[in-house]
Amino acid sequence: RMWLWLGLVGQKLLFWGAASAVSLAGASLFLNLLQMVASYARKWQQMRPIPTIGRPYPLVGHALYMKPSGKEFFQQLIQYTEEYRHLPLLKLWLGPLPIVALYNAENVEVILNSSKQINKSSMYQFLEPWLGLGLLTSTGYKWRSRRKMLTPTFHFTILEDFLDIMNEQANILVHKLEKHVDQEAFNCFFYITLCALDIICETAMGKNIGAQSNEDSEYVRAVYRMSDVIFRRMKMPWLWLDLWYLMFKEGWEHKRCLKILHRFTNNVIAERVSEMKTDEEHRDADSNCAPSTMKRKAFLDLLLTVTDEEGNKLSHEDIREEVDTFMFEGHDTTAAAINWSLYLLGSHPEVQRKVDDELDEVFGKSDRPATSEDLKKLKYLECVIKETLRLFPSVPLFARSLSDDCEVAGFRVVKGTQAVIVPYALHRDPKYFPNPEEFRPERFFPENAQGRHPYAYVPFSAGPRNCIGQKFAIMEEKTILSCILRKLWVESNQKMEELGLAGELILRPTNGIWIKLKRRNADKA
Known part of the structure; x- marks a missing residue:
C-alpha cells in the first residue's frame, strides 16, 4: 500500500x-x-511625426501595400520617391519593423558617414545561411577586424594580376557576340552575366567553371535562384520565421540551392588547400623546379595565408564566408553595370563616338589585351561607367539597422529602425544633377563634379562600410567594355518604359537588354 x-x-x-x-x-x-x-506601440508613437505613406495596417504595416513581383515593387518605389521627393525622408512599417527611406544627400550622409551606424539591416539576416557572417553581413569587432585584414587583398597592384583573366574572358565574350553581327536584335544580358561569373570564379576561387561555354551549370542556376528567393522573403514578414519558411516550396528550394552553393565552395577550397600543400612539397624537394600544379593566385589563395593582428589565420568556415560573399557581390553587380552601359551607349551614338575616339587614341588599330596603363587613360569611358551607375545603380537600395537613436532632418529616428538608402532616387536629385534623366557622362568631368555633395552619388555606398571591391569592379567594367567596343558598334532602340526595371537585390531589366551589333567604324561619321 x-x-x-x-x-x-x-x-x-x-x-x-x-x-x-x-x-x-x-x-x-x-x-x-x-x-x-x-x-x-512605443516606436509607433515616437515615429508618428515622420511623414508616411497612406494608412499602415496594425501589425503588418505597409506589407500588404507592397507589390509581390520585383518589377511591380520597384515601379511602386519609384512612384513613391518621385511623389514625395519634397519630403526629407519617408516612413514605412514592414510588419512591426519601422523603416525610413532616404534619398536626399544631406540625410544619407547622416547615416553612411557615421562610425556608429555600421550595422547592416536586419533584412540581411536572410543572406546569412548562404554568406555566413562575412564582410557583407558581419558587424562590430568581427567586421572591423575582417575589413582591416582583407583591405590589402584589394590593393591595385594585386588587382593587376587579375587583368589577364579579365582580358581572356572578355575575348571569349566578344567571340560569342560576333555571331550576332548584322543580325536581328538580341538580348545580351545573359552573355555579359556569364562572362562576369567566369571572371569572379577564376579571380575569387582560382576555378574556371566555363560558364560562357556551359550555360546550364548547376552552380549558375543555384546562384540566380537563391538571389530571387531571398529577395521575395525579405518583403514578406509571414515568411521570416525559419521553421515556418521550410513548410513552403520556396523554403525547400532555398535549402536545395544552399546545399549546391556550399558544396561547390567547400570543394574548391579543399582542392586549393591540397594544391598549395603539393606546391610546398615540390618547392621543398627541388627549389629550382617550378611546381607543375602552380596556378594564378586568386583571392582564395590570399585568404588562406592572411592573418589578423594576433597572427591568427582564417578558419575554413571564415574563408568560405568570404569566398561566397565575393561570388555574390562580385559578378551580378558588374554584369548589370556593363549591360546598362551597352544599353545607354547603344541609345546615344554621339556618346559612343566619343568613346570610339578615345579607344583609337589609346589602342590605335591594335587588338592587344588591355593593360593597367591603358585603363588609366580611358577617362571618358570611366565617366560613361559612372554616369551609367548614376542612372542605373547596380544595387538600387541598401539598408542599415540603427544601433542608437539619431536625428535626421529634425526628426527623431529610434534605435532599431531600418534606414533604407535609395540610390536610384538619390542619383536623380535635380539639385545636384540637373535634367536627371538625361545621359550625360560629362557630369563626371573633374570640373563639373567639383562642389557636388559627396553623398549625392553613392553607387558603391560610402563612409566606413563602402564597397571594398569597387576598384575591382571599375577595372572589370573598363576591360570588358573596351574589348567589346574596339570591335563592335552597338545600337539599341529600347525605350525606358520597355526595360521592365526590377529592383531586387540587383537592378535588372526583366525584359532584357536588346541590342544590334555591327562591325566597329561601320557607322562612324
Missing part, C-alpha cells in the same frame, strides 16, 4: 510539475508578446 501511495503521489507531483511548466512557458510567451507589442 505504501508503494501504491508513493506512486500516486509521484504521479500527482509530475502532473503538477508539468502543469506548472506549461503555465510558466505560457506566461513567459505571453510576457514576451506583451513586451513586443509594448515596444511596437
